[in-house]
Amino acid sequence: MSRKRRAHTSFDWIPVLDDNEEGQPLPDICIQHTRVDLDESGRSSSTTSFVPAPASPAKKTRTQYDDFNWNNEPAPLELNTTNYPFLDPAYQHFLDVNEPGPPLRYLRELIRLDGRGESGVAATCGLCQVEEPKLRCEECFSGLMFCAKCLVDLHACNPLHRIEHWNGNFFKHTTLKDVGLRIQLGHRVGERCSNPATATGDNFVVINTNGVHEVGLDYCDCETAQHRTTQLLHARWYPATPVTPNTAATFNILEYFHLLTFESKASVFEFLHALMRRTNNISITDVPDRYEEFLCMIREWRHLKMLKHAGRGHDPAGVSATAEGECAVLCPACPQPGKNLPENWRDAPKELQFLYSLLLGADANFRMVRKKVSSEENDPTLSPGWSYYCEVKKYSEHLATGLEKEERSTCVNHHAMKDANTSRSANLASSGIGTIDCIRHNFKRPNSIGDLQKGEKYINMDYLFLSSMSHTEFVCLTMSYDIACQWYLHLWERMLGFPQCLHIDLEGRTVTFLVPKFHLPAHVEKCQTAFSFNLTQGVGRMDGEAPERGWSDINPLSSQTKQMGSSLLRKIKNAVPERSEQVWSFLEFSKSLPADLVLKWSEMVERWEKDEDEINLFVATVTRVTQHGVRLALAQEDAANIEREGSVAIHDDISPAMLITLGLELESQQVRLKYDSGKLDGSATMLQLVKMQERKNSLRRRINTWTTIAPYNLPLHLPSSLPARVPCPPTLLKYELKLREAQCYEALNELHNHLRLRTHMYKYKNKNIVGQRANTRCQNMIHSVQEKVNASATKYRTARAALMKLSSHSLDDEGWRARLLTLDEEDIRPLKEGEEGESEGARTLSWIWKVVGVGGDSDNEGLQEALRIEWCRSRARAMRFSEEVLFLREEMRRVLAFLDWHAGWWDERRFRLTGLSRDEEEGVIAYASKQAHIRRSMRSTFDRIWCSSHELIQLGIGADNDILDLDYAAGADLLNTPPEELLA
Ligand SMILES: [Zn+2]
Ligand SMILES: [Zn+2]
Ligand SMILES: [Zn+2]
Ligand SMILES: [Zn+2]
Ligand SMILES: [Zn+2]
Structure with missing residues (x-):
C-alpha cells in the first residue's frame, strides 16, 4: 500500500526587505523551490521553480546569548557520538546535564508551573476583569487565573475538570463543587430547573478518567422529568445502582477500563487505586472509595456492550430472548453455513469437501483458576450461556451425574501427567478452564468454555466439545486434542450418557481426530502416523496448537477480525512459494526413482489414506543398523560362542567383541583429540594447554591397557591396520568388519543430518538475518555445522578405508562394496542440490541419500524403505501445502462473504423496532448503519490489501494443485475462479 501524503499547499512568499546595519537593502539570491504533488493513486509529480529571496542577515554574534535566558532556544549541542554510538539522539541530548541542556530547562518549566506564571502579575480575573483571580483549571488550555464565578461559568460544559486555588503562597486542590458549581440534569446546559431535586445527601461521586470527583448534582423534578438514572445516562454517566444512586462512572472511564483489561490486564482494584491517587496523592483516605460500586458497574457495562454488539437492542423480542451462544463473535473465516458458504456446499465433490471442513482444537488452561469465594447461587451470571461459556446450570447438572469411567490407555498414560498439573485444587472452585477453539484462526467458539473442577477430565472436555458442536452444521470436522488418541476411542459411547440436545448425529459426517504437532512426540510410535497433522489429508499446513497460543493474547475479539486481513495475506504470501x-522437490524426487516403484508406492499410500488398516508406508519395518545395535548382536554371538567353547579366548575378562569395540572407541577418541589439539593455537591459555595434556595422558594410559590385552603387542592397532603378514584371529577380523560397516552407516546418517541442518541454516539466514552482528553470528554457526559435515565425512572415509584393508585379509563378506561407495567431495551435497553443471530438470540425488540404514542380508530392502519413507513424507508435505493454498483462497473468500452477510444483517436491523421515540429511533438506525458501515469498510480494506497479492492468489490455482488429484470438472468454480472474481 502506498503511503499517501497531503500535497503541500503552495504559498506566496513575500520578501520582507529588512535593512541591514548599514541601512542598505540586502542583495537578492535565488532559492530553489520544489513543489511535490501526490494524486489519489499515490503517484507524485514535482515542479521546480527559483524564487528570488533576500540573503539572510549576517549572523548575530554569540555574545548576545551570554546573558542566559531559559526561554531562548539554546545552541545545538555537540553530540557525543563516540561514547554512545547507538543511542537515540533525543535521549543523548538528555544525558547532557550542563547548563542549557534539556534536563534543567525542562525541570525549571515544571517548577515554574507551580507558580501562577504570567497570570501572577494580573490583579484582576482573566475574564470579568473585576474580581480578584484566585483559581486556575488544571485542564483547560489557557492556564489563566479566574475568579470563582467566572471559573464556574466556564465549566458548565466541563463539570469534571480539576481545579486549584492560590492561597497566597502555593496552589491547593479544590473542587468545582466547593467553588459553587451545581450540575443540573434533565435540562439544557445553562438552564436551571424550576423544581430541582438535589441528589440524596448531596454527596454524589463521579468516577472519570482524571480522578474521582465529588460533585454538586441536581436532578430535574419537573412534571415531565424522566427517571433519575435515565437523566444520568443522558449525560453519559453510568449509575452505580438503579435506585437513588450516589455514585456514577462516566462512559469514558468504563470504556477506557474495558480496553485496558484487554491490553494490560489491570485489575479493577489497581486501576481504581491509581485513579484515587490521581485525585489526591497525599491523602488517599480523603478520596471516596467506590471499589464495590465500580466493580459492579464494569460488569454491567461489559454485559450491555456485549448485548449492543450482538444486536440484542435491535431485536423486538428483547434481551430475554437471547439464544445460547448468540452474543459470541463468530469467526468470519471458518465455514458458517448460511453466512459465508455457497448454497450447495454440502454437494461439493468428496475430495473438495475438506475446504468446508471445520478445524477445531480442545485445550485446558490451569493458570485460570477461580478461588472458592463465591458461587453461582450467590453471584449468578448476567448472560447464562449467551456467549463463550456453556450454560452453567446445565453444565454443572451434567457434571453432577459424574459419569467418568477409568479407561485403559493404549498410548502413554497421559492422564497421569495431566493430573500432576492439578494437585493444588484444594480451595479452588475451579482448577482451570477448558475450551474449544477454531485452530486455523484462533477464535473461541460459542458455548465452548467451561470450568474444570479437578483436572482435565473426559466428562468436562466431552461436554465442552459436544456443547460447542450443538449449534454447528458440518460435514467434515477435524478435532485436535493433545490426548486425542485416547479421548476419541469411546467418545461416541460416552456421548449417549449426555442430554439428547448435545448428541451429534454422525450420519453422513466425518470426524477426524489428530494430535497437535508439538504434543505428538510424547506419544507412542503408532500415534505418530495415525494422528499426525503432516500425514492427514485435507488439513493444510496446521500444527493444531491454536488454543495454547490463544491464551497468551486474548485480545478484543472485534480487533481479531480486523487483523484477519493482514494475517491471511501474510499466510498466502508464505504458502504459495513454499508450496511450489x-x-x-517431490516431483524431482519421484523422477530420480524407478517409475514402477513410484507407481507402486502411490497406489499403496493412496490405499492407506482411504483405509487406515492398509499397510502404512510411513512406518519403518527394517531396523536401522547402528554401532550400538551391532555391539549388542556381537555380544549375543559371543555368548553363543562361549557356550560352544570353540571361541578364541583372548583374555579372561574381555571378549573379542569387546576388544574391537574398545579399540574403535579409542580410535575415535584419538581422532577427536587430534582435532581438538589442532584447534589450540598460540593464543591458547595455560589452562587449556594443561587440560589438553591431561586428556592426552589419559588416552595414552587407556591405549596401553588395551594393548596389553590385545593378542598382538602393538600400540593401538586394530586388526585392519595390521600388515597382512601379522597373523590375527579371524574372529577379530570378522568383528571389526561388522563394526566398521556399522560405523560407515552411522557416519552417513550424521552426514545427512548435518547437511540438512546446513541447508536449514542457509535458508534461515537468508530469510531472517539482518544486521552485521547477527550475520556474523549466523555465519559462525554455519561454519561450525560445516566442520561437523567434514568430521562425518572423515569418519566415513576412515571406516571405509579400514573395510578395504580388512577385505585384503581375504574375508569373503564383501556385500558392503555395492552400498558403501567412495565418498568424493562432490557427493557431499544436500538432498535437493544437483551436481554442478546439471540442468534443473536433470538433477540427481547424490548416492549418499540412497543409502540409509541398510541391514540384514537382503541388500535392497533397507535402501528402498528409507527412500519410500522419504518419498511419502515429501509427497505429504507437497499435498499439505497445496491444500493450504486452497484453504487460504477459500478463507479469503469466506471472510469477504461473511462481512457482506453481516453488513446486510445490520442493515436489516435498522427498522425492526416500533413505538420508539424520535431520539431512540434515530439511535437505533444510526447504530445499525454504523455497524453495517464498519463491516463494509473492513471488507473493502481487505479487498484492497489482498489486491496487492492477486498474482499470488492466481498462482494458487492451476498446475501445482495436480498433486492433490482433484476432480477439476466438479470443482471447477472453486479451483479455477480467477482472483478478480473470487474477491469480487
Ligand atoms: Zn471573573
Ligand atoms: Zn477547565
Ligand atoms: Zn426540570
Ligand atoms: Zn476460524
Ligand atoms: Zn497417543
Whole structure:
C-alpha cells in the first residue's frame, strides 16, 4: 500500500526587505523551490521553480546569548557520538546535564508551573476583569487565573475538570463543587430547573478518567422529568445502582477500563487505586472509595456492550430472548453455513469437501483458576450461556451425574501427567478452564468454555466439545486434542450418557481426530502416523496448537477480525512459494526413482489414506543398523560362542567383541583429540594447554591397557591396520568388519543430518538475518555445522578405508562394496542440490541419500524403505501445502462473504423496532448503519490489501494443485475462479 501524503499547499512568499546595519537593502539570491504533488493513486509529480529571496542577515554574534535566558532556544549541542554510538539522539541530548541542556530547562518549566506564571502579575480575573483571580483549571488550555464565578461559568460544559486555588503562597486542590458549581440534569446546559431535586445527601461521586470527583448534582423534578438514572445516562454517566444512586462512572472511564483489561490486564482494584491517587496523592483516605460500586458497574457495562454488539437492542423480542451462544463473535473465516458458504456446499465433490471442513482444537488452561469465594447461587451470571461459556446450570447438572469411567490407555498414560498439573485444587472452585477453539484462526467458539473442577477430565472436555458442536452444521470436522488418541476411542459411547440436545448425529459426517504437532512426540510410535497433522489429508499446513497460543493474547475479539486481513495475506504470501518448492522437490524426487516403484508406492499410500488398516508406508519395518545395535548382536554371538567353547579366548575378562569395540572407541577418541589439539593455537591459555595434556595422558594410559590385552603387542592397532603378514584371529577380523560397516552407516546418517541442518541454516539466514552482528553470528554457526559435515565425512572415509584393508585379509563378506561407495567431495551435497553443471530438470540425488540404514542380508530392502519413507513424507508435505493454498483462497473468500452477510444483517436491523421515540429511533438506525458501515469498510480494506497479492492468489490455482488429484470438472468454480472474481 502506498503511503499517501497531503500535497503541500503552495504559498506566496513575500520578501520582507529588512535593512541591514548599514541601512542598505540586502542583495537578492535565488532559492530553489520544489513543489511535490501526490494524486489519489499515490503517484507524485514535482515542479521546480527559483524564487528570488533576500540573503539572510549576517549572523548575530554569540555574545548576545551570554546573558542566559531559559526561554531562548539554546545552541545545538555537540553530540557525543563516540561514547554512545547507538543511542537515540533525543535521549543523548538528555544525558547532557550542563547548563542549557534539556534536563534543567525542562525541570525549571515544571517548577515554574507551580507558580501562577504570567497570570501572577494580573490583579484582576482573566475574564470579568473585576474580581480578584484566585483559581486556575488544571485542564483547560489557557492556564489563566479566574475568579470563582467566572471559573464556574466556564465549566458548565466541563463539570469534571480539576481545579486549584492560590492561597497566597502555593496552589491547593479544590473542587468545582466547593467553588459553587451545581450540575443540573434533565435540562439544557445553562438552564436551571424550576423544581430541582438535589441528589440524596448531596454527596454524589463521579468516577472519570482524571480522578474521582465529588460533585454538586441536581436532578430535574419537573412534571415531565424522566427517571433519575435515565437523566444520568443522558449525560453519559453510568449509575452505580438503579435506585437513588450516589455514585456514577462516566462512559469514558468504563470504556477506557474495558480496553485496558484487554491490553494490560489491570485489575479493577489497581486501576481504581491509581485513579484515587490521581485525585489526591497525599491523602488517599480523603478520596471516596467506590471499589464495590465500580466493580459492579464494569460488569454491567461489559454485559450491555456485549448485548449492543450482538444486536440484542435491535431485536423486538428483547434481551430475554437471547439464544445460547448468540452474543459470541463468530469467526468470519471458518465455514458458517448460511453466512459465508455457497448454497450447495454440502454437494461439493468428496475430495473438495475438506475446504468446508471445520478445524477445531480442545485445550485446558490451569493458570485460570477461580478461588472458592463465591458461587453461582450467590453471584449468578448476567448472560447464562449467551456467549463463550456453556450454560452453567446445565453444565454443572451434567457434571453432577459424574459419569467418568477409568479407561485403559493404549498410548502413554497421559492422564497421569495431566493430573500432576492439578494437585493444588484444594480451595479452588475451579482448577482451570477448558475450551474449544477454531485452530486455523484462533477464535473461541460459542458455548465452548467451561470450568474444570479437578483436572482435565473426559466428562468436562466431552461436554465442552459436544456443547460447542450443538449449534454447528458440518460435514467434515477435524478435532485436535493433545490426548486425542485416547479421548476419541469411546467418545461416541460416552456421548449417549449426555442430554439428547448435545448428541451429534454422525450420519453422513466425518470426524477426524489428530494430535497437535508439538504434543505428538510424547506419544507412542503408532500415534505418530495415525494422528499426525503432516500425514492427514485435507488439513493444510496446521500444527493444531491454536488454543495454547490463544491464551497468551486474548485480545478484543472485534480487533481479531480486523487483523484477519493482514494475517491471511501474510499466510498466502508464505504458502504459495513454499508450496511450489515442496511440489517441485517431490516431483524431482519421484523422477530420480524407478517409475514402477513410484507407481507402486502411490497406489499403496493412496490405499492407506482411504483405509487406515492398509499397510502404512510411513512406518519403518527394517531396523536401522547402528554401532550400538551391532555391539549388542556381537555380544549375543559371543555368548553363543562361549557356550560352544570353540571361541578364541583372548583374555579372561574381555571378549573379542569387546576388544574391537574398545579399540574403535579409542580410535575415535584419538581422532577427536587430534582435532581438538589442532584447534589450540598460540593464543591458547595455560589452562587449556594443561587440560589438553591431561586428556592426552589419559588416552595414552587407556591405549596401553588395551594393548596389553590385545593378542598382538602393538600400540593401538586394530586388526585392519595390521600388515597382512601379522597373523590375527579371524574372529577379530570378522568383528571389526561388522563394526566398521556399522560405523560407515552411522557416519552417513550424521552426514545427512548435518547437511540438512546446513541447508536449514542457509535458508534461515537468508530469510531472517539482518544486521552485521547477527550475520556474523549466523555465519559462525554455519561454519561450525560445516566442520561437523567434514568430521562425518572423515569418519566415513576412515571406516571405509579400514573395510578395504580388512577385505585384503581375504574375508569373503564383501556385500558392503555395492552400498558403501567412495565418498568424493562432490557427493557431499544436500538432498535437493544437483551436481554442478546439471540442468534443473536433470538433477540427481547424490548416492549418499540412497543409502540409509541398510541391514540384514537382503541388500535392497533397507535402501528402498528409507527412500519410500522419504518419498511419502515429501509427497505429504507437497499435498499439505497445496491444500493450504486452497484453504487460504477459500478463507479469503469466506471472510469477504461473511462481512457482506453481516453488513446486510445490520442493515436489516435498522427498522425492526416500533413505538420508539424520535431520539431512540434515530439511535437505533444510526447504530445499525454504523455497524453495517464498519463491516463494509473492513471488507473493502481487505479487498484492497489482498489486491496487492492477486498474482499470488492466481498462482494458487492451476498446475501445482495436480498433486492433490482433484476432480477439476466438479470443482471447477472453486479451483479455477480467477482472483478478480473470487474477491469480487
Ligand atoms: Zn471573573
Ligand atoms: Zn477547565
Ligand atoms: Zn426540570
Ligand atoms: Zn476460524
Ligand atoms: Zn497417543
